Amino acid sequence: MSNNFGNYYIEIDADVLPFLKGMDKVQSTLDALSADSKNGSKAFDNLSSSRI
Secondary structure (H helix, E strand, C coil): CEEEECCEEEECCCCCHHHHHHHHHHHHHHHHHHHHHHHHHHHHHHHHHCCC
């Protein structure tokens, strides 16, 4: 299988393609977890700094 990314032309072996797709899913999951972690940290900071 081959893909054309802008000016780059690369050949991808059919055996490697599922691995690359899996890595893309892993990366999006890590990105989502990172965003959730940052939001959770902000929420915790807001709670800790508020006075009751």
